[in-house]
Structures are given as C-alpha cells and as structure tokens.
Amino acid sequence: MLSNIFKIEQIKYDDNSANEYGRDWTYKGSVNPKAIVFPSSKEQIKELISFANKDNEKIVPSGGRTGLSWGAVATQNEIVVSMEKLNSITNVDNEEKSLSCQAGAITQNIQNAAQQQNLLYPVNFASSGSSHIGGNVATNAGGVKVIKYGSTRNWVSSLSVITGNGTELHLNKGLKKNNSAYDLRNLFIGSEGTLGLITDVELHLCKNPPKLKVLLVSFNEFESLQKFFNKIFNQIELYAFEFFCKNSLCAVLEKFKIKPPLSPEMNFYVIVEFEAVESEKLLEIVEKMYGEKLIRDAVIASSEKQNLELWGLRENISESIAIFNPVKYDLSIKRQHLNSFIKEIKHIFKNEDSSKPSYFLFGHLGDNNIHLNLIPEPNKDIGSQKEKRLFDFLKRHNGSISAEHGIGLLKKQSFKFMNNKNEIDLMMMIKKDFDPNNIMNPGKIFDLKE
Numbered sequence: 128m129l130s131n132i133f134k135i136e137q138i139k140y141d142d143n144s145a146n147e148y149g150r151d152w153t154y155k156g157s158v159n160p161k162a163i164v165f166p167s168s169k170e171q172i173k174e175l176i177s178f179a180n181k182d183n184e185k186i187v188p189s190g191g192r193t194g195l196s197w198g199a200v201a202t203q204n205e206i207v208v209s210m211e212k213l214n215s216i217t218n219v220d221n222e223e224k225s226l227s228c229q230a231g232a233i234t235q236n237i238q239n240a241a242q243q244q245n246l247l248y249p250v251n252f253a254s255s256g257s258s259h260i261g262g263n264v265a266t267n268a269g270g271v272k273v274i275k276y277g278s279t280r281n282w283v284s285s286l287s288v289i290t291g292n293g294t295e296l297h298l299n300k301g302l303k304k305n306n307s308a309y310d311l312r313n314l315f316i317g318s319e320g321t322l323g324l325i326t327d328v329e330l331h332l333c334k335n336p337p338k339l340k341v342l343l344v345s346f347n348e349f350e351s352l353q354k355f356f357n358k359i360f361n362q363i364e365l366y367a368f369e370f371f372c373k374n375s376l377c378a379v380l381e382k383f384k385i386k387p388p389l390s391p392e393m394n395f396y397v398i399v400e401f402e403a404v405e406s407e408k409l410l411e412i413v414e415k416m417y418g419e420k421l422i423r424d425a426v427i428a429s430s431e432k433q434n435l436e437l438w439g440l441r442e443n444i445s446e447s448i449a450i451f452n453p454v455k456y457d458l459s460i461k462r463q464h465l466n467s468f469i470k471e472i473k474h475i476f477k478n479e480d481s482s483k484p485s486y487f488l489f490g491h492l493g494d495n496n497i498h499l500n501l502i503p504e505p506n507k508d509i510g511s512q513k514e515k516r517l518f519d520f521l522k523r524h525n526g527s528i529s530a531e532h533g534i535g536l537l538k539k540q541s542f543k544f545m546n547n548k549n550e551i552d553l554m555m556m557i558k559k560d561f562d563p564n565n566i567m568n569p570g571k572i573f574d575l576k577e
C-alpha cells in the first residue's frame with residue numbers, strides 16, 4: 128500500500144492533481160493516474176520500486192512536465208512520481224567546476240547557483256524556469272545553445288539512479304575522464320524514465336563566456352540563409368544560430384503586441400549570438416551579403432535589454448503558436464539536404480488558402496534541427512498521407528524524427544517506422560535487463576510486446 132511508504136500528505140488522488148501531474152503541457156487528451164506521490168527521500172523511492180515490482184504497479188516519473196513528446200503522461204492507472212520535493216542543490220564546487228543536486232532541482236535554479244560562483248551551466252531553453260534537471264537528463268534536453276555547448280549529455284558528470292529492478296547505481300562519480308567499458312550513465316541519458324528513476328545528478332560547469340551580442344537578420348530565400356551560415360560558421364565563434372519563418376515571427380508579434388524590430392514581410396529570420404569582439408568581422412559579412420541582396424535586413428542589439436528583446440522573438444514562438452494546437456515535429460537532417468527538405472515541406476504542406484498559415488517553421492538551424500508545427504488538417508486522412516511523405520523523405524535522407532524532444536508516447540509509431548529493427552530490438556533487451564517487470568514508464572518509446 129502506498130500509505131505504508133508515504134505520509135498521507137505525500138499522496139494525492141484528486142482529479143485536479145491527476146490533471147496537473149498526469150500530463151506534460153502539450154498533451155490534451157484525458158489522463159488516468161492511480162495516484163501521485165511526492166517522495167522526500169531516496170529510501171521512499173526504493174520502497175516504491177520494490178512495492179511496484181511485487182504488486183505489478185506501474186510508475187511514471189514526473190519532473191517539470193515541460194516535455195513535448197508525452198513522456199510524462201499517465202493514462203494507464205500508473206503511479207506518478209513527482210520529484211518536486213527532491214529539489215536541493217547540494218554543492219557547487221568552484222575548483223572542480225561542478226554542481227551536485229537532486230533530480231527535482233529546477234534548471235534555472237541550477238543556472239543561478241552556478242552564476243553565484245561566477246560559473247555557467249550553459250544548457251538553456253525557454254522552459255528552464257520550470258523544467259527539472261532529472262527530466263532534462265532523462266530526455267537529453269537540448270535548447271538554443273547546443274551549437275556551442277552541446278546538449279545535456281555533455282554536462283552530466285555523474286548520475287545516481289534506481290533501476291526498475293531496484294538496484295541503486297552511482298554512475299561515473301563526477302569524473303572528467305573514465306574509460307571503464309560501457310558507460311551506463313549515457314544509457315540513462317535520454318532513456319525517458321524507462322530504465323529507472325534518476326535521483327541525483329552532478330554536472331560540469333564552465334566559465335562564463337566573454338561579452339556576447341545578438342544579431343537578427345532577414346532573408347527571402349532559404350538558400351541565402353544557408354549561404355550566410357556557411358560563410359560565418361568557420362569564421363565566427365557561434366553561441367546560437369536560430370531561425371524562424373515569417374508566420375512564427377508574426378505569431379509572436381501578435382501574441383505579445385510587439386512592434387517588429389525589422390520588416391516582418393521576409394520569409395526567414397535568423398538570430399545569431401556571437402562574441403562582441405567579433406562584431407566588426409560579422410557585420411562586414413552581413414553588409415556584403417546585403418549588397419548582394421541575399422540578406423534583406425539586419426538589426427544588432429546595442430544593450431542587454433535589446434539582446435533579450437531579440438531573443439524573445441525566438442524563444443516565445445512555441446508559446447505564441449500554442450493557440451493553434453499544432454502537431455509538433457522535431458526533425459533532424461544533414462545540412463546538405465536542408466534546402467531540399469525545406470522545399471519538400473513547402474510542397475507537401477502548402478495551403479490552398481494562402482491568407483492563412485498552415486505551418487510554422489523554426490528551430491536550431493545551426494544544429495540542423497527544424498521544428499515544424501502544423502496546424503492540424505480538418506481531414507485526418509489527408510494529414511496522415513502528408514505525414515507519410517514527410518517521413519519518407521526523412522528516411523530516404525537518413526534523418527531523424529526526434530532531434531531533441533524524445534519519443535514518449537507521441538512518436539512511438541514514427542520511431543518504429545524510422546529506426547532499424549535490430550536497433551530497436553537491442554533497446555528492448557536493455558530495457559528488459561534494467562526493468563524486467565516493465566514497471567518503469569511502460570508504453571513509452573515502444574511496447575515491449577511488439
């Protein structure tokens with residue numbers, strides 16, 4: 128019984144809590160958790176896992192619920208384990224440049240704690256104020272600085288986990304170098320709660336960057352944007368190279384009632400973040416491309432406030448288009464295929480009524496990662512035919528249907544379609560070893576019975 132493990136105030140059964148804790152923010156369907164529990168110690172988590180194994184209960188780990196692939200959704204009478212009480216930052220070590228915390232620590236609190244020691248935890252995204260580090264690790268969260276700093280995986284120096292069969296593991300123990308056969312830590316990173324529960328995390332930190340600047344540039348042709356990237360990639364130290372289309376920009380301007388810093392009539396926009404000392408070099412390239420009519424307009428921020436304003440145009444897209452209930456795709460493809468991919472998307476999803484947007488394109492172009500958000504087709508069959516064409520194109524070009532958001536429940540079908548069967552079979556074998564009774568986030572990524 129849960130009440131043998133948790134105090135009464137650590138268990139919730141009511142509908143409001145079920146609705147709040149049984150989903151991530153993009154999931155609109157109904158949920159059905161058996162209960163939500165709020166452990167306050169590792170002991171309680173161990174007891175819960177042992178209870179679940181004995182009584183065939185299922186567990187859904189839950190962090191800040193900011194995921195986009197329904198990895199934290201509970202529809203099958205599962206016990207949701209909210210990690211929000213296990214949120215302490217236990218140590219920031221200035222010499223080692225590392226930070227230790229519990230899995231429920233909020234990403235932004237980690238960034239702030241590092242900053243207090245004049246250090247940086249550089250993985251950053253719009254949802255940092257609510258996401259938990261445990262969830263970031265479980266989904267290998269990316270964000271807007273991957274081009275410079277990599278994703279969460281690059282920063283995890285140790286992980287404590289309790290596997291689905293109740294084994295406690297302390298993986299890598301904070302080392303910078305550790306070449307001791309299989310790196311189990313990396314197996315847990317991106318495992319979406321299917322192998323075990325992450326309880327504690329240690330992260331590498333780094334020095335703060337020098338003064339950075341933000342530039343917004345507009346283009347009419349995607350090819351010109353690509354040329355711009357190719358020109359600056361080898362010459363300028365890039366901290367971000369993010370793009371968005373006209374529809375995405377207009378949605379943000381509309382939602383936040385902002386005046387555009389440059390004409391919103393161009394087809395594509397790019398935010399570049401770079402070191403201030405490189406301004407002259409970058410602006411020379413911009414001017415030259417402007418003269419060649421490849422770049423249509425450009426604005427460079429001249430204060431920290433303007434930096435944030437320009438960043439807002441990119442970071443607020445997801446929230447601004449949420450009213451359309453878009454179908455979200457998180458696509459990855461090699462740079463050499465990007466031009467034809469963008470053309471293909473345009474071709475597949477063009478709207479007969481050109482006065483209304485049918486999709487939004489934005490994302491981490493510096494990482495070849497495109498977020499396509501489609502306004503759902505009224506006719507589902509047509510929608511799925513178009514999706515099939517999109518996935519066929521990606522498969523032919525060795526792309527991926529998940530660059531950074533993970534598989535969860537949402538992308539199970541496309542994951543199976545896109546990935547090699549031998550690879551998936553191996554993943555299932557690994558899952559069975561760590562979690563023989565399939566108690567950990569069952570049904571996410573794949574169904575074991577397949």
Ligand code: 2HG
Pocket residue numbers: 195253270442444445455456490491498499500
């Ligand atoms: C972003 O890059 C997030 O803004 C969200 O990954 C992407 O809403 C999306 O599709």
Ligand code: ZN
Pocket residue numbers: 270490491498531
């Ligand atoms: Zn993203």
